Amino acid sequence: MLLLTCPNCGPRNVSEFHFGNEYNPRPADPAGASEAEWVDYLHLRSNKVGVQKEWWHHGTGCGLWFLAERHTKTGEILRTYLWRPDDNAGPDSETGAKP
Amino acid sequence: MSLKLFREALAGRQRLPRMWRQHSLRDSYEAVIIGGGAHGLACAYHLAKDHGITDVAVVEKTYIGSGGSGRNTAIVRSNYLTPDGVRFYDASLKLYEDLARDLDFNVMLGQRGHLTLAHSDSSVITMRRRAETNRLVGVDSRLIFPEEIARLCPDLDLSDRPRYPILAALYHPPGGIIRHDAVVWGYAHQADARGVHIHQNTAATGIDIQNGKVIGVQTTRGRIKTDTVLNATAGWGAIISDMAGVKLPMSTRPLQAFVTEPLKPFLNVVIVSGSLHAYVSQSDRGELVCGGSVDPYASYSMNSSLDFLETLAGHLLALFPCLPKVRVLRQWAGLCDMTPDYSPIMGKTPVEGFHIDLGWGTYGFKASPICGKTLAELLATGRTPDLIRPFRLSRFAEYDLVGEGGAASVGH
Amino acid sequence: MSATKPALLTPLYGVTKGLGARFVEIGDGWLIADAYTESASEQAAARDRLAIADVSADGNLRIEGADAETTLRAAYGLPALAIGESATVGNGRCYRLRADLFSVITAPGDEESTAGAIESAAQSAGHRITVTVMTHGQASVRIIGPRVAEFMSKLCGLDFSPAAFPDGVAKRTSFAKTAQLVVRRDIGQLPAFTVVGARSSAAYVWETILEAGEEYGITPIGHDALSKIAADSTERGT
Amino acid sequence: MAHEGDTIGSALAASGVRVISRSFKYHRPRGLLCCSGHCPNCLVQIGDEPNVRACMRPVEEGIQVRSQNAWPSLRFDLLSLSRFASRFMPAGFYYKTFIRPKWLWPFYEHVLRHAAGLGVVDPKTPRGKYDKRYLHADIVVAGGGPAGISAAHAAGKSGARVLLIDENAELGGHLRFAGARPDSETAAVERLRSGLAGMDNVEVLTNTSVLGWYRKDWLAAKSGNRLFKVRLGSLVAATGAFERPLQFENNDLPGVMLGGAVRRLLHQFGVAAGRRALVATANDDGWDVASDLRAAGVEVAAIVDERPAEACASPHGEALVAQGVPVHYEHTVVKAVGGKGVTAAIIAQTASGDGVDKGTCKTINCDLLVVSVGWTPDTDLTHLAGGKTRYDADHAEMLPTELPSHLHVVGRAAGTHELATQLLEGAIAGRGAAHRLGIGPPPDAAQAAELQRLKSSEPRRSSPRVSVPGGMPKKRFVCLCEDVTEEDILATIAEGFDSMQLLKRYSTVSMGPCQGKMCSMAAIQMCARATERSIPDTGTTTSRPPATPVSLGTLAGQDMEPVQLGALHDWHLANGGKPMVAGRWIRAEHYGDAIAEVKAVRDAVGLIDVSSLGKLRLTGPGVPDLLQRVYINKWRKLGVGQARYGVMCNDEGIVLDDGVCARVGEQEWYMSTTSSGATGMYDWMQWWIQSGWGEGLHLTNVTEAFAAMNLAGPRAREVLGDLTDVDLSNEAFPYMGVRSGVVAGVPCQLLRIGFTGELSYEIHCPSGYTVHLWEALIAAGQPHGIKPFGVEAQRVLRLEKGHSIVGHDTDGLTDPIMANMEWAVKLDKSDFLGMRHLSRVAEHGPHQRLVGFKVSSGGAKPEEGMQIVAASNGKREVIGWITSCRLSPTLGEIIGLCWLPAELGDREGAEFTIHVDGRSQSARVWHGAFYDPEGKRLRT
Numbered sequence A: 001m002l003l004l005t006c007p008n009c010g011p012r013n014v015s016e017f018h019f020g021n022e023y024n025p026r027p028a029d030p031a032g033a034s035e036a037e038w039v040d041y042l043h044l045r046s047n048k049v050g051v052q053k054e055w056w057h058h059g060t061g062c063g064l065w066f067l068a069e070r071h072t073k074t075g076e077i078l079r080t081y082l083w084r085p086d087d088n089a090g091p092d093s094e095t096g097a098k099p
Numbered sequence B: 001m002s003l004k005l006f007r008e009a010l011a012g013r014q015r016l017p018r019m020w021r022q023h024s025l026r027d028s029y030e031a032v033i034i035g036g037g038a039h040g041l042a043c044a045y046h047l048a049k050d051h052g053i054t055d056v057a058v059v060e061k062t063y064i065g066s067g068g069s070g071r072n073t074a075i076v077r078s079n080y081l082t083p084d085g086v087r088f089y090d091a092s093l094k095l096y097e098d099l100a101r102d103l104d105f106n107v108m109l110g111q112r113g114h115l116t117l118a119h120s121d122s123s124v125i126t127m128r129r130r131a132e133t134n135r136l137v138g139v140d141s142r143l144i145f146p147e148e149i150a151r152l153c154p155d156l157d158l159s160d161r162p163r164y165p166i167l168a169a170l171y172h173p174p175g176g177i178i179r180h181d182a183v184v185w186g187y188a189h190q191a192d193a194r195g196v197h198i199h200q201n202t203a204a205t206g207i208d209i210q211n212g213k214v215i216g217v218q219t220t221r222g223r224i225k226t227d228t229v230l231n232a233t234a235g236w237g238a239i240i241s242d243m244a245g246v247k248l249p250m251s252t253r254p255l256q257a258f259v260t261e262p263l264k265p266f267l268n269v270v271i272v273s274g275s276l277h278a279y280v281s282q283s284d285r286g287e288l289v290c291g292g293s294v295d296p297y298a299s300y301s302m303n304s305s306l307d308f309l310e311t312l313a314g315h316l317l318a319l320f321p322c323l324p325k326v327r328v329l330r331q332w333a334g335l336c337d338m339t340p341d342y343s344p345i346m347g348k349t350p351v352e353g354f355h356i357d358l359g360w361g362t363y364g365f366k367a368s369p370i371c372g373k374t375l376a377e378l379l380a381t382g383r384t385p386d387l388i389r390p391f392r393l394s395r396f397a398e399y400d401l402v403g404e405g406g407a408a409s410v411g412h
Numbered sequence C: 001m002s003a004t005k006p007a008l009l010t011p012l013y014g015v016t017k018g019l020g021a022r023f024v025e026i027g028d029g030w031l032i033a034d035a036y037t038e039s040a041s042e043q044a045a046a047r048d049r050l051a052i053a054d055v056s057a058d059g060n061l062r063i064e065g066a067d068a069e070t071t072l073r074a075a076y077g078l079p080a081l082a083i084g085e086s087a088t089v090g091n092g093r094c095y096r097l098r099a100d101l102f103s104v105i106t107a108p109g110d111e112e113s114t115a116g117a118i119e120s121a122a123q124s125a126g127h128r129i130t131v132t133v134m135t136h137g138q139a140s141v142r143i144i145g146p147r148v149a150e151f152m153s154k155l156c157g158l159d160f161s162p163a164a165f166p167d168g169v170a171k172r173t174s175f176a177k178t179a180q181l182v183v184r185r186d187i188g189q190l191p192a193f194t195v196v197g198a199r200s201s202a203a204y205v206w207e208t209i210l211e212a213g214e215e216y217g218i219t220p221i222g223h224d225a226l227s228k229i230a231a232d233s234t235e236r237g238t
Numbered sequence D: 001m002a003h004e005g006d007t008i009g010s011a012l013a014a015s016g017v018r019v020i021s022r023s024f025k026y027h028r029p030r031g032l033l034c035c036s037g038h039c040p041n042c043l044v045q046i047g048d049e050p051n052v053r054a055c056m057r058p059v060e061e062g063i064q065v066r067s068q069n070a071w072p073s074l075r076f077d078l079l080s081l082s083r084f085a086s087r088f089m090p091a092g093f094y095y096k097t098f099i100r101p102k103w104l105w106p107f108y109e110h111v112l113r114h115a116a117g118l119g120v121v122d123p124k125t126p127r128g129k130y131d132k133r134y135l136h137a138d139i140v141v142a143g144g145g146p147a148g149i150s151a152a153h154a155a156g157k158s159g160a161r162v163l164l165i166d167e168n169a170e171l172g173g174h175l176r177f178a179g180a181r182p183d184s185e186t187a188a189v190e191r192l193r194s195g196l197a198g199m200d201n202v203e204v205l206t207n208t209s210v211l212g213w214y215r216k217d218w219l220a221a222k223s224g225n226r227l228f229k230v231r232l233g234s235l236v237a238a239t240g241a242f243e244r245p246l247q248f249e250n251n252d253l254p255g256v257m258l259g260g261a262v263r264r265l266l267h268q269f270g271v272a273a274g275r276r277a278l279v280a281t282a283n284d285d286g287w288d289v290a291s292d293l294r295a296a297g298v299e300v301a302a303i304v305d306e307r308p309a310e311a312c313a314s315p316h317g318e319a320l321v322a323q324g325v326p327v328h329y330e331h332t333v334v335k336a337v338g339g340k341g342v343t344a345a346i347i348a349q350t351a352s353g354d355g356v357d358k359g360t361c362k363t364i365n366c367d368l369l370v371v372s373v374g375w376t377p378d379t380d381l382t383h384l385a386g387g388k389t390r391y392d393a394d395h396a397e398m399l400p401t402e403l404p405s406h407l408h409v410v411g412r413a414a415g416t417h418e419l420a421t422q423l424l425e426g427a428i429a430g431r432g433a434a435h436r437l438g439i440g441p442p443p444d445a446a447q448a449a450e451l452q453r454l455k456s457s458e459p460r461r462s463s464p465r466v467s468v469p470g471g472m473p474k475k476r477f478v479c480l481c482e483d484v485t486e487e488d489i490l491a492t493i494a495e496g497f498d499s500m501q502l503l504k505r506y507s508t509v510s511m512g513p514c515q516g517k518m519c520s521m522a523a524i525q526m527c528a529r530a531t532e533r534s535i536p537d538t539g540t541t542t543s544r545p546p547a548t549p550v551s552l553g554t555l556a557g558q559d560m561e562p563v564q565l566g567a568l569h570d571w572h573l574a575n576g577g578k579p580m581v582a583g584r585w586i587r588a589e590h591y592g593d594a595i596a597e598v599k600a601v602r603d604a605v606g607l608i609d610v611s612s613l614g615k616l617r618l619t620g621p622g623v624p625d626l627l628q629r630v631y632i633n634k635w636r637k638l639g640v641g642q643a644r645y646g647v648m649c650n651d652e653g654i655v656l657d658d659g660v661c662a663r664v665g666e667q668e669w670y671m672s673t674t675s676s677g678a679t680g681m682y683d684w685m686q687w688w689i690q691s692g693w694g695e696g697l698h699l700t701n702v703t704e705a706f707a708a709m710n711l712a713g714p715r716a717r718e719v720l721g722d723l724t725d726v727d728l729s730n731e732a733f734p735y736m737g738v739r740s741g742v743v744a745g746v747p748c749q750l751l752r753i754g755f756t757g758e759l760s761y762e763i764h765c766p767s768g769y770t771v772h773l774w775e776a777l778i779a780a781g782q783p784h785g786i787k788p789f790g791v792e793a794q795r796v797l798r799l800e801k802g803h804s805i806v807g808h809d810t811d812g813l814t815d816p817i818m819a820n821m822e823w824a825v826k827l828d829k830s831d832f833l834g835m836r837h838l839s840r841v842a843e844h845g846p847h848q849r850l851v852g853f854k855v856s857s858g859g860a861k862p863e864e865g866m867q868i869v870a871a872s873n874g875k876r877e878v879i880g881w882i883t884s885c886r887l888s889p890t891l892g893e894i895i896g897l898c899w900l901p902a903e904l905g906d907r908e909g910a911e912f913t914i915h916v917d918g919r920s921q922s923a924r925v926w927h928g929a930f931y932d933p934e935g936k937r938l939r940t
C-alpha cells in the first residue's frame, strides 16, 4: 500500500485518502473560453504514463485537499503540497520553483 | 470425441498445425491494427472474412491476449440500461453464441444466467428499468425476488440483514461466462488462416502523420507504411492516441480479480452486487473467479494490491457467509480505459485514417465480436455503422453522452 | 415551556444501557454510564487487562481560522505546537490538528464557557475565527490498559510505538474503517487512548472494539471507575 | 495411531496409507510427495474445509478427513476410468471438441464441471472469527532457516526493529529435519537463535506465512485466522528452496517422494516412508537421505546417481558402499512401476545430454522411490518485492538478480547451500538492510568479498536434467496439479503457444494449487529446449500473490461494516418503525401504515425524523460569494431570518444536490444537503474553498451535531406552540423563515420549510436532546392526532406536490433544466458552476424533460423503472421511463414523475403510453403540483 505524505499530517496509508483525479484547473473565464478549451476542461485528460499532477483529499484525516506529483506507472510520489493560486497558471507553472 | 481430435491423437505431436504462424514484418500493409487483444484480432478476422482484406498486420507489444482480454473475468451479457447499449451488446452476444462454430474452436460459452443483486429500493428501480428496456429490445431479462433467487443460487445469504439486504435481482438467463483466452486464440487462428499477419513482441512506438492523415506506424521492429490504423489497445489506448495527437476523455485504472482453489460445482450462475462491488462466477475448472471495482486511483501498473483482496473477501462473505474457508489461489490486475459515461469510444478521429476502439473500461470483453465486425466494416468502407454511431468520439463535444453508468460500473 | 429539565443522551446510551449500566448525570445533564458491575473490579480491569468507557459527554470545540493560534495564545498562553501536539488550556486540552485548526476537549459542561472565552478573545483582538461546539456531534470512548497500544493496532494502521505516538498526541485517521481522532492520553503510568468520531457510528465502533478486544478480556467500565483511576494517578503523581 | 505433533500426512504415512488423493484430470492415485505444503498431492477435505494440505495440518481430536475429487470413495474412483482415455485428452482437448452440435455443449459442459474441481463447500460453514493486526518494522526477515535467523540477528544487533517470520512451528528451517549435523554447525545456529530471544527489538512470528510484498513497503502474512499487515522498510527473503521432481514415466505414482519429504517424515515424525527404498539423486543430499533411511532400518535397494563416481563426495559415501548398498553411478530412473503404488523402478545408464542408454535398463524392486536431484530456490517473494531472477547455468538454478535496494535474498533462496555461507550471507544482508535505513554500521567489505568467494566455489546441487526419455512422455507428469504431461507441453508448443505465458494458459501448467512450485522450472526448460532458445529468451510467467493460498475469512477479518444510526434509532424500532437502508444510514420506512401516516399529515399533523440530512455551518463575510458560485440560483439578497431552496451543479451542468440554506446571523449561514450528499457536498465545497474560493469564510460540517425533525400538517402550529415561546404566527414567522428559540427546554433552530406541502416546521436541535425533544413533540401532538411518519409517507407526500428527489428522479446525466428546475437557473449571474453548460441548454432547449403524469382512470399502476414507449414506423421505441409513481391516497389517483422527450413533456395533457407488464397503459402529462397547486397550505 502506497504511503502518501499529507502536507499536514505526514505519511499515511493511501487508503486514508480519496483520489481527486488529474489536476485540471477551471478556465479563469468560463464564458470567454473557446469551445475547444471548454471541452478539453470538461472531458479530455492527458492520462499519461509518467509523473502526473493530481488532486488528493485526506478525507479520513485532516480534511485537506492537496496536490501530488505521482508517477502513474511506478507509483513513486515525487512531492505533495497544498494548492496555491499560481497552480492555476497551467502546466507551465510545474517547472516553476515551489516549496 | 471429434474425429479431428482423434486424428490428431493418432498423428502425434509433430504434425499438429500451428494455430498461427510467425512472419517477418512487411514494410507496408493495407491496414495495421495495434493491440492483439480480442478486439484487435476480431477486427482482423472480420476484415479478412467479411471484406476480403487480408493484407493486415496485428501488432502486439508482448503476447496475444496479454491485455484485458487475458485478464478479464469473462462475463458476457447484454442487459444494459440504454436502448443503444442493449442493442449493441445483444448483437455481440448473438455473435458469441455461434462463435465456436465460426472459429471451429470451442470458446466454452456457458450461458447459465447472470444475476445483478439489488440491495436498496433505489437499485430495485434501476434493475426494473434495465429489465424493462431489455425486454422491449428483445433481450431476456427480468426482475426476480428472493424466493426465485434462492432457487437459482441457494447459498446466497438472503436473510434479513441490516446492511445490504438482498431485495431483488435482475435475472438475465442468457448471461454467463466464456473461456476468454480461447476467444483470443480462435480469432488469431482464423485471421492467420486467412492471411493476416500477427506480430507478437512488436510494439507500436509512433504514428506517422502527414497533412492530417495517417501514413504509417513505427514499431520496435521497424516502420510500416499504411493509411489505415486501428488503435485497439484498451488500457494503453491513450498512449497510442497521444502518438497521433488525439486527446481522449479517458482515464486508465487498474482492475483486479482473483481465483480460489478449485472446488466442486458450487455456483451455477454469475452473481453481481453493485453496492458491494463484488461479483463471482465458477469456471468449468472449478475455481471461483471473483472481481470487484476498479482501483481507487489512476495507474498504469498491473501490480496486485492487498487492499483489494481484503475488501473483496469481506464483500464475498457478506453475500456467501459459507465461504470463509475457501482459499484464494492467485490474484492479478489489468488496465481499464474508463470513460466518463461508462460507454466506449469507437470510430473515426480528427486524424484521417486513425481509428479507435477504446473506452472499454471494465466491460469490453463481451463486446469483442461485434466490435470486430463493425470496425472492420468501418475500416473497409469508411462508413460508420449505425450500431456504433452513438459511441463516436465527437459525442463529448456535442454534449450527447450515452450514460451507461447505472449498468456498467461494476457490472462487467 | 415544559418544566422538566431535558435529558442529554450520549450516542452510547442505548448500548451501555443494554450492557446493564447504571447512569449518573454529569455536565449539562448528560446521562453517562456510572458502573456496570462494581467500581473496584472495573478499575482492576483497566489496570490489568483492557477497559473501555463512554466519555462522549466530554466537551468538544472546533476552532478554525488563520488567527486561531494567536487567539488561543492570547487567551490561554498556548505554547507553540506542532501538528498533532497538545497543551492544557483552562480546564481542557487543546490539540493542534492543522496550521489553522484546533480541537479543544474539555470536562463535560465546560465547552460553552470555553467557547465564549475564546470568542471574546478573538473579538477584542479583531481576529476572525470560527468556534463550533461539536460535543453533540461526537462519540468518544476511552480505551485503557497496559497492552492498549498493541490492541489499537488491531483496528488502526498507525504506528502505536511510544516513539511514534507519544502521550498527548492526536491524529485523525481511519480506525475500524471510520474516521476518528485518535488521542493518546495516558492516566499516569497507565497507557490509554481516546477515540473521537461521528456520533452516528458510535454503536458500530463500540461493538467493533468489544469484539476485537475479546482476546484481551476487554471490559466496559463506568464513569466512577474511570474517575477513581484518574484520581489515584494524580495522587500518585504529586 | 497418531503421534503427538503428527500432521494428517504423517499419520496417514505411519499407518501405511499411500493413496491420499486423486488427480485433477485423470483421477490418478497420488500420495505424499513434498511433505512441506507445496505440492497438490495431499489435498484433502477436513470437515467443512476444502483443499487442506494434509502434510502441514496437525492432527486434532475428532477431525474428519475425506479424500477429494473421488466418488464414491478413494479406492473405487469411477472417474478414474477417464485415465484409459487419456491418449485422447491432450492439453486443451476441450477447445477442439464438443463444438458441434451447439445444443449438446451444455450437456458436455455439465459433465466437465462435475469432473473438475477439488474440495467441496459446505453451505453450513459458519462465518467464523477472524481478525487482523497491523505491524511496523524496519526489517522483515521472511523465513526462519539458518540464513533468516542470521539476518534477523545481525539486523537486531544493529538496532533495527526486526520481524522474523516463519511458517513452521519453530525456527530452524530445513535444519529441523536434516538429521544429524556436525556439532559446530548446530552450535552456531543455536547461538544466533538464543541471541534473538534476548533482543527486545526483534519479534519472532512462527506458524506465520508471508503472503506477499505489495507495493509499496507493505507486507501481508497470515497466522491461523489472523492476517498481519506490515509496514516495513526492507525485506530479507530467506525463504529457502523447493526440492525439484524429475520427469520420468509414472513419476506421479504414490511412493515416489522427494528426499526432503522422506527426511521430514523420518526426523520430524519418526515415520519411515517405505521398507525398501531406491534413491535417485544427482547430489550429496540424496546420499544423506540414503544414510538416514538405513539408520532407520529401511533397506536401501540402490543409490542411483547421475554423476560419475569421482564427483560423488558425500561423507556417507564410503560407509554406504561398505554396508553393501548397491550404487549405480551415471544412472538415472526411467520409470516407476506399479498400480496404486511403486513396486519397482527401472533404471538406465545416462547418455549424452538428457539421454539414456536403453540397452542398460534394469528393474529394481522397491516400494519407495526417493528423488533428490535438485533444488528450485523459492523466489516468489523475490519477484513480488520487485527483484528479478536469472538462470545460472553453472548451478542449474534460477537465482535472484537486479534486486531493488529494499530487498535482500539470502540462503537457499539465493542458491546458497552451505550452512556457513548461509550464515555469513544472512548476517551481511541483515546489517546492510539496517544500514540502508540509517541504522547501525555498514557491512564489512572484507566479509562481503569472502561471501562472494564462498558462493562461487559452491558445488552444483541441481541437475540440469529435466526429464528422462524412453517410455511414454504422456505418463511423464510435469504439473501434478493439472495433470499436464511432458507430451502436453511439447504438443502445446508445437501448436504455437511457444512462450511461457501462452504455454501456461493453453496447457494450464502451473495454474493449479501449487502455482508452479513443482513444475515451473521444468516447463521453462522444456519450452526453451523445444523452441531452441535460451532460458532467458523463453521468458517466465508472472509471480502473483498470495505466496501461499489464504482463506477468504482470513482476508476479510473481523466483520466490519460501518452503519450510521441516528439518535432516534431505538425509538423507531420500539415504536414499530420498519428499518430501511438509506446509504449508510438506517432509517424508518414506515410505522406500519404509510397511508395512515400520509393522511395524518394532510389532515392533522405528523412528525418525521430527518436527522440524516447534511448540515453545514458557514461563517464569514465571504459566504455570499461562495453561495453564488456553488448554487445555480441567487443568494446575495437573502436576509437574516430567511431561507431559500438551492440547487448545486457541476460544470457539466449535472445536478449534484439540493437543499435549503438559511441565513441565521449577520455572518452566519446554515445549509442543509440531501442525506446521501452530506459528506460528498461538504468535500466538494471544501475542494473549491481550498483551491481559491475560500476567501473570508469557514465551512464546518455539523451534520452529526444536530438532529432534525419535521413537524408537518395543518395542526403543526398548535403542537409546536405548546412547547415554545417563539411567535409562530404567519406574520411573525412566515413560510421560508428561520428562527432560533427554545422548544421543550431545548435550544433549537426552526425553519418553516417542508417537502410535504403542508404547514411545517423543520426543527434542528443539538443531538444529545433529540429523544427528549421528539418525545415532547409526540406528547404535545397526542391531542391533535399526531403520527410519526416515515420515508415512504414522505415520498408520497412530496409526489403529491410534484417535487422531485435528486438521485431518485434524476441521474448522472440530469441537468436542472431538463429536471424542470429551470426557474432556479439564474443565467444573469456573473459565474457559477454549470453556468456555461446551462446557457447552452437554455438556448437549444433540453432533449428530455422530467414531468408529472396521471394514469388514466381505472388504469394499472406502473412500477418505478417501467418504460414509456411510442410506435414509430411500426416499431416500438423507448422514449422515456417512470421515476416515481404512487397511488395518491389524498387524490385517489395514480400519479407520478417520468422522463419524456421535451416536446411531448412540455405539452400539458399530452397522452403517452407506458409499458406495464406487457400491456399498454395510457397516461397524461401533468404540470405543477397534483395537490394544492397554488401552495396555499404551506403558506398559511
Ligand SMILES: Cc1cc2nc3c(=O)[nH]c(=O)nc-3n(C[C@H](O)[C@H](O)[C@H](O)COP(=O)(O)OP(=O)(O)OC[C@H]3O[C@@H](n4cnc5c(N)ncnc54)[C@H](O)[C@@H]3O)c2cc1C
Residues within 6 Å of the ligand: B034, B035, B036, B037, B038, B039, B040, B059, B060, B061, B062, B063, B064, B065, B066, B067, B068, B069, B070, B071, B072, B073, B074, B075, B076, B202, B203, B204, B205, B232, B233, B234, B235, B236, B240, B255, B256, B257, B291, B333, B334, B335, B336, B357, B360, B361, B362, B363, B364, B365, B366, B367, B412
Ligand atoms: C480484471 C478484469 C476483469 C474484467 N472483466 C470483464 C468481464 O467480466 N466482462 C467483460 O466484458 N469485460 C471485462 N473486462 C474488460 C475487458 O477485459 C476489456 O475491456 C477487453 O478485454 C478489452 O479488449 P481489447 O482487445 O480492446 O484490449 P486488450 O485485450 O487489453 O488488448 C490490448 C492489447 O494492446 C497491446 N498493446 C498495448 N500497447 C501496445 C503498443 N504500443 N503496441 C502494440 N500493442 C500494444 C497490449 O499488450 C494488449 O495485448 C475486465 C477487465 C479486467 C482487467
Ligand SMILES: NC(=O)c1ccc[n+]([C@@H]2O[C@H](COP(=O)([O-])OP(=O)(O)OC[C@H]3O[C@@H](n4cnc5c(N)ncnc54)[C@H](O)[C@@H]3O)[C@@H](O)[C@H]2O)c1
Residues within 6 Å of the ligand: D142, D143, D144, D145, D146, D147, D148, D165, D166, D167, D168, D172, D173, D174, D175, D177, D178, D208, D209, D210, D211, D238, D239, D240, D241, D259, D260, D263, D285, D378, D381, D410, D411, D412, D413, D417, D418, D419, D422, D547
Ligand atoms: N534435505 C534437507 O533437509 C536439506 C537440503 C538442503 C539444505 N538443507 C539445509 O537447510 C538450510 C537452508 O537454510 P535457508 O534459511 O536458506 O532455507 P530453509 O529452507 O531452511 O528456511 C526457509 C524457511 O522459510 C520458511 N518460509 C518459506 N517461505 C515462507 C513464507 N512465505 N512465509 C513464512 N515462512 C516461509 C520455510 O518454511 C523455512 O522454514 C541449510 O542449512 C541447508 O544445508 C537441508
Ligand SMILES: Cc1cc2nc3c(=O)[nH]c(=O)nc-3n(C[C@H](O)[C@H](O)[C@H](O)COP(=O)(O)O)c2cc1C
Residues within 6 Å of the ligand: B070, B071, B072, B073, B074, B180, B259, B283, B285, B287, B289, B302, B329, B330, B331, B332, B333, D510, D511, D512, D515, D541, D542, D544
Ligand atoms: C477467468 C480467469 C481464470 C483464471 N484462473 C486461474 C487459475 O485457475 N489458476 C491460475 O493460476 N491462474 C488463473 N488465472 C490468472 C492467470 O494465471 C493470470 O494471473 C492472469 O491471466 C493475469 O496474468 P499475469 O498474472 O501474468 O499478469 C485466471 C485468469 C482469468 C482471467
Ligand SMILES: [Zn+2]
Residues within 6 Å of the ligand: A006, A007, A008, A009, A010, A058, A061, A062, A063, A064
Ligand atoms: Zn492530512
